[in-house]
Structure formats: structure tokens, C-alpha cells
Amino acid sequence: GQNIDQPTEMTATEGAIVQINCTYQTSGFNGLFWYQQHAGEAPTFLSYNVLDGLEEKGRFSSFLSRSKGYSYLLLKELQMKDSASYLCAVRPSGGSYIPTFGRGTSLIVHP
């Protein structure tokens, strides 16, 4: 099975940088997703990390350490529209590759 932990809520100021952490325990690991979900909307794909290290996509970066069971999502130059829930999801190795999601971190960006 899989156990995924991420903070329930975070707040940050417009223009700042925020780091959302995710730790996981799993019996088999293929990769880790980050999704963004605005209230009442579908989760939208942000990143997928398979190898250790940092991957950057514009204002968003995602980091993975497989040995530590740890990932973070880094959001730079925060904008009000970044207020959303950020979901960490682990994809297992082998079999069906069905991702298991964490409960999500609700990010509130204030002026």
C-alpha cells in the first residue's frame, strides 16, 4: 500500500515563493505527480517526476528524492490565481500504475 502526507493548508503573499512538501511510503514506486485543483474544477497536471532532482517549468518546479520518499512543489512569483489545492500523487511500479493521491494542500495567496 501507499501512505502519502502533505500539509493541509498553507498561506503566502503575492509575489513570494512557497514550497509545498509531500512525503510518501510505498512498496513500489514509479513516479510522483503534482496536480493543481481550483475549487469546483478538475485537477490539472503540473509535473511528473521519475528521477531524483529538480525539474523546472516556468514559475513551477518539482523536486524528488526517491531514497527519502520526499518531493516538493516550488511556486515562484506567486499570483492570486495560484490559490488552489495542490495534490501529490504516487504512481506505483508494475501492474496497473494507478496513482494514489494525497489529501491535497490548500494554498491561499493573499495580497
Place this chain on the structure above:
Amino acid sequence: DTGVSQNPRHKITKRGQNVTFRCDPISEHNRLYWYRQTLGQGPEFLTYFQNEAQLEKSRLLSDRFSAERPKGSFSTLEIQRTEQGDSAMYLCASSLTSSDSPLHFGNGTRLTVT
């Protein structure tokens, strides 16, 4: 790419009634997933199809729930004898087969059981 489409967007039903939801995945995606999400929680896996074959179901999935994907294209999720605890957002997602293919989600069907 028209994205994943789900309907209805909202469904209000009385306890004990049956409901059916539909999902149209991205056309070239052969994998289709159903998840359920409640307020303040992440999506919880229900079941998944590869083409028309239902390959996995969550142990949490009651026998009141059934899903089909008859021609490997659209899928339906039926809940029989609904209970108040079934109230949730039902999300459908699709993906390609490769292990690094992300899931693309629809906007979901919000079910309220009164």
C-alpha cells in the same frame, strides 16, 4: 483534443434511487479511471479500464457500484440504492498506457443524495 467530458455536472437524488454518470475520455486514451472526491480530500480510486476491460476495482467499492466501458470508448458509472454517504464529486480521468502518461481529468459529476 477536446478533453475529458463528464455529464451531468450535478445530480441531486433521493436516498434509495439509482443514478448513472457518463464519461467520454480523450479519444486516443485507452485507459479510463473513476475516482471519488469529498471536500478537503484528494481523489480516491474506484475502478479502472484498459480499453473495454475493467482490470481493477477498489476494495472500498461497494457492490452497489458498477461501471462499464462497453466499446472501449465512453464509460458509465452506476450507483444503485444511493445512500447519503455516496454524496461526493465523481471524477473520471483518462490516459495513455505508458507508465509516465499523466491522467487527464474531467470536471466531475457532483452527486448530492438527500
